[in-house]
Amino acid sequence: MLKRLAAGAPVTQMPAALDEDGGVVVEGMSAAATIEAMAQGVEAAGARFQPGGATQGLGLDGKPFVGANTIRFSSLGKLSPAFFAMLDNEVYRQLADAVLLPNCGSYWVNSGQAMLIGPGSPAQMLHRDCMNWSQYCMPLWPNCPEVTLSAMIALADVSEELGATRVIPGSHKGATYGEKWDHAETVPAELKVGDALIYSGKVVHGGGANMTRNRWRKAMHLSFLVGWLTPEESSPIDYSDEDLAHCSPRVQRLLGHRSYDPRPLFGGGLWLRHANKIEDQTGIS
Numbered sequence: 001m002l003k004r005l006a007a008g009a010p011v012t013q014m015p016a017a018l019d020e021d022g023g024v025v026v027e028g029m030s031a032a033a034t035i036e037a038m039a040q041g042v043e044a045a046g047a048r049f050q051p052g053g054a055t056q057g058l059g060l061d062g063k064p065f066v067g068a069n070t071i072r073f074s075s076l077g078k079l080s081p082a083f084f085a086m087l088d089n090e091v092y093r094q095l096a097d098a099v100l101l102p103n104c105g106s107y108w109v110n111s112g113q114a115m116l117i118g119p120g121s122p123a124q125m126l127h128r129d130c131m132n133w134s135q136y137c138m139p140l141w142p143n144c145p146e147v148t149l150s151a152m153i154a155l156a157d158v159s160e161e162l163g164a165t166r167v168i169p170g171s172h173k174g175a176t177y178g179e180k181w182d183h184a185e186t187v188p189a190e191l192k193v194g195d196a197l198i199y200s201g202k203v204v205h206g207g208g209a210n211m212t213r214n215r216w217r218k219a220m221h222l223s224f225l226v227g228w229l230t231p232e233e234s235s236p237i238d239y240s241d242e243d244l245a246h247c248s249p250r251v252q253r254l255l256g257h258r259s260y261d262p263r264p265l266f267g268g269g270l271w272l273r274h275a276n277k278i279e280d281q282t283g284i285s
């Protein structure tokens with residue numbers, strides 16, 4: 001079993017649990033009104049998608065990973081401003097700061113995605129999320145710094161039967177990078193609506209099988225990535241300046257509308273967003 005901590009527990013306990021098992025359940029991480037608004041937006045948009053359409057940008061090769069009877073889509077901030085509130089969630093912020101800021105000046109959104117698992121879906125293949133950046137992580141394994149942190153947030157109660165995310169506790173410290181993992185070693189991270197499974201990019205996990213005949217698993221994935229790596233999703237162009245005009249500077253940075261500043265660590269300025277506008281230099285408007 002993964003440890004379960006209340007969102008109000010001292011945040012210092014959470015990195016310790018995360019470090020020990022590679023994942024921790026934070027109960028009640030998101031406010032009820034926020035989840036309700038997000039869930040409504042996802043429900044309405046989800047009805048417009050064909051199951052099995054998502055490919056992770058990989059065409060047919062991506063389909064086995066996402067599953068034939070699942071619905072996945074991004075740009076959740078277009079559905080409800082609740083998404084921006086989730087990006088500003090204080091508990092997740094503190095955890096992400098603790099895990100990622102030792103390795104970057106700032107981090108940004110890797111994915112903000114509805115992950116709906118349909119009835120009869122088999123378990124997803126087991127993987128580590130950091131495998132998206134294997135060229136960096138593999139040569140350094142198991143000592144590679146954390147580059148990504150994920151949250152699976154329940155938009156409705158998520159039981160084992162419905163396809164709760166399955167995790168192999170401790171596998172983030174496993175000696176070999178890619179191997180054949182045994183589903184029997186996984187444990188389900190069951191969630192009540194508003195709870196979140198927070199997990200290391202290094203831990204082995206996968207979506208669970210939905211064993212029901214007619215019910216969907218309703219959850220969303222919100223992951224962060226060190227600011228010097230390329231995210232899965234193109235948030236910087238998915239959202240316009242106008243979309244984010246009323247968001248906090250943190251949310252604007254998370255969605256790629258501010259530059260990456262490596263300080264206090266060593267490195268260059270990257271993604272020079274509005275750093276030197278032509279209009280500012282030439283007087284052209």
Ligand SMILES: O=C(O)CCC(=O)C(=O)O
Nearest residue numbers: 115164165205206207208
């Ligand atoms: O759907 C889930 O529970 C997990 C999904 C996942 O781990 C992924 O797609 O990277």
Ligand SMILES: [Fe+2]
Nearest residue numbers: 128129205206
């Ligand atoms: Fe994953």
